[in-house]
Amino acid sequence: MNIVVCVKYVPDAQADRGFDEADLTTNRESVDGLLSELDEYAVEEALKIAESGEGAVTVITIGPDQAADAVKKALQMGADKGVHVNDEAIKGSDALATSLILAEAIKKVGMPDLVLTGMASTDGTMGVVPAMLAERLALPQVTYASELTVDGGTVTARRDGDTASETIFGAVPALISVTDQINEPRYPSFKGIMAAKKKPVETWTLADLGIDAGQVGAAGSSTEVISVAKRPPREQGEIVTDEGDGGTKLAEFLAGRKFI
């Protein structure tokens, strides 16, 4: 079973994330980045499926030079090969433009049996690219899987919603997004880290994918950022130490704010 996993290089959530003042895009240069944590679950699930049969796991990312780190991490975990779409014109792409590039890259790799993604990125957090990819590639959409069974030509997933837990059933080929409930991603082993150095990574430009620069980036996107503003940091309020009256003081605070 051949699997493509789409991964994203994101600014570290622990760091001071921000925007480039000139063009209001996410600052991906001066903040340390890494493979989006939520994508590790997709890589892990792909490896588990591949290990139970035959087939290769290809990892695709889009992003600037440093985004190669996201591919590297996935290769260290055990993926077989990587694709890095890197083109200056991509900067500023919205979700629609991003999904267009990913769809074309997947077609160029060769349509796999499964396309796996995380449930959302940890920077944009929209969670819409998987559905857009399924739409563009005309694949069954099996998203937010917290449990997944791939059996020959079919996939069955558990999707937990607010009011019900649903079982979703589709045929292969399919697009699947997974939640952080699905597995426990492995850490790269020393052997994995050494092996990754020899694994093939191709770097493609928009021209390689037959995409016109005007279709992506800020110019090709369908949304425009008007302004960004840093929220003023919250000011620390009163902290009391419980000396037998902590609960009473808490209730007094809530009463003062008219919550009770």
Next chain:
Amino acid sequence: MAEIFVLVDHANGQVRKTTAEMLTIAARLGEPSAVYLGPGAAEAAATLGKFGAGRVYAMDSADLTGYLVVPQAEFLAALVGKLKPGAVLIPSNPAGKEIAARVAVKTGSGLVTDAIDVQPGDGGIETTKSVFAGSYTVKAKVTKGTPIICVKPNSAAPQEKPAAGQVVPVNLTISDAAKTAQITEAKEKQASGRPELTEAAIVVSGGRGTGGDFSPVETFADSLGAAVGASRAAVDAGWYPHTSQVGQTGKQVSPQLYVACGISGAIQHRAGMQTSKTIVAINKDPEAPIFELVDFGVVGDLFTVLPQATEKVQASKG
């Protein structure tokens, strides 16, 4: 005035508060029309009309509801193509965002998700969202096609604005291509009797500090009529269901009051609650990062502080 579509958020016919909020927003932008998918449109029409829906486009078919989101996206995209509304408002939950994603691709339209405010602007509809764990506020607009905007709960105070609420049945044949991911089983969750997490005015959450015993958290929440949330640590430990997780990979909540009990306040959690109006924390560790955010904090054991606070709250009710 352009028609503004609102995709009705309902659970088996029960119209959620988010729908009234979206209709209120729609009334700022144009003439609100509801789009109701699934059974119960006739019963819901009165509520939808009360909050400003002139028309209620409705379809009820197993073709729409028996498959994951795609038929609903196909229906909505067809309706957008036919009636050319000024904008489409959709609930910003996982299914809503996925429907919106596909409608955006199908209609060549721009998409904004997680909007906390939507206003008519000089150069088109302006949306506001909170990003990077609530550390930035971003205003954006759609520049192509029909603005598709996913709106978070509590983004507007519902205002009654009586309108006809006329049900307009729409019969559309759903393509086979849209019916490729079937919902073969749906296990209904047991209702907790508490408010929905993302809609609640008050949220009380428990974390590692509960040691797995959520009873003081739940009792305190019930005294305030609050929803109960949990940190990722508590969910990963199997103490509380994932659907109650507050944080980056769970729900993002923005209530009037958020009470964090035995939660250290890692970035993962802060991403889900940092924009709450008032924040209170109880934690044994005076160095817990959650205290950096609070309006009021108690350094102490939640197993003694919460029951005492619960008693005082109940006493004040008389």
